[in-house]
Amino acid sequence: xxxxxxxxxxxxxxxxxxxxxxxxxxxxxVAVTKTVPADRVKEAIDLGVRLIGENxxxxxxxxxxxxxxxxxxxxxxxxIGHLQKNKVRPAVMLFDMIQSVDSLELAMKINRTASEFxxxxxxxxxxxxxxxxxxxxVAEEELEHLLAEMxxxxxxxxxxLMTIPPYFEDPELVRPYFRRLRQxxxxxNQRGFNLRHxxxxxxxxxxxxxxxxxxxxxxxTAIFGRRNY
Numbered sequence: 001x002x003x004x005x006x007x008x009x010x011x012x013x014x015x016x017x018x019x020x021x022x023x024x025x026x027x028x029x030v031a032v033t034k035t036v037p038a039d040r041v042k043e044a045i046d047l048g049v050r051l052i053g054e055n056x057x058x059x060x061x062x063x064x065x066x067x068x069x070x071x072x073x074x075x076x077x078x079x080i081g082h083l084q085k086n087k088v089r090p091a092v093m094l095f096d097m098i099q100s101v102d103s104l105e106l107a108m109k110i111n112r113t114a115s116e117f118x119x120x121x122x123x124x125x126x127x128x129x130x131x132x133x134x135x136x137x138v139a140e141e142e143l144e145h146l147l148a149e150m151x152x153x154x155x156x157x158x159x160x161l162m163t164i165p166p167y168f169e170d171p172e173l174v175r176p177y178f179r180r181l182r183q184x185x186x187x188x189n190q191r192g193f194n195l196r197h198x199x200x201x202x203x204x205x206x207x208x209x210x211x212x213x214x215x216x217x218x219x220x221t222a223i224f225g226r227r228n229y
Contacts, residue, residue: 002223002224009029012206016206016210020212020213028051028216029216029217029219030051030052032223033224034055034059035059038067042067045071050072053077053218054095057079057091076097079094092110097122100162102128102138115154126163127162129180161181161185162216163181163200165177165200171205178200178209178212181200181212182213200216202220206222
């Protein structure tokens with residue numbers, strides 16, 4: 001079942017990319033493993049998944065410790081959930097990429113911590129494109145200033161933007177949010193930034209995200225089934 005699910009997701013990513021005139025190899029799949037036990041994560045890795053996305057630092061830590069000597073070193077761990085400032089130190093130790101940088105204060109703390117570890121931390125800036133109070137992210141009008149400040153931080157490399165749009169049953173209703181993030185990336189690059197990634201799209205709407213330019217999609221339910229909370 002897991003192999004079939006992973007194959008289906010890759011196939012749909014490829015078809016969506018081709019519909020948009022894109023090379024499917026431009027799109028990376030992050031398998032979201034929130035609440036998924038370590039043995040199932042290993043099974044997905046054994047089937048070829050190389051990017052693992054976790055929402056919580058402590059849950060990621062437990063799985064990484066269990067799997068450390070059982071999986072290839074090429075596997076990368078991405079922090080995709082809201083990162084609290086008091087969890088920055090373990091996050092920098094654990095994650096290859098932090099996708100959810102949403103404030104200057106958080107960026108500064110990640111930079112300082114990475115410097116202590118002698119690490120250059122790969123990050124994405126999370127942009128808030130809706131009015132939902134439950135969503136995190138920097139406001140559009142503050143994005144350029146935040147990026148400018150982060151570009152001067154020696155122990156961060158800002159690789160792109162991430163967003164979590166509102167949930168709609170119809171994925172077409174999410175398209176404007178994905179399109180807007182792509183436009184923001186293009187605008188920022190025209191102003192001298194070098195943003196490569198757009199992390200957007202989850203199980204219900206990743207095909208639309210790919211059509212709109214996603215380079216990273218974060219897919220959990222379509223791979224592992226519904227979560228057990």
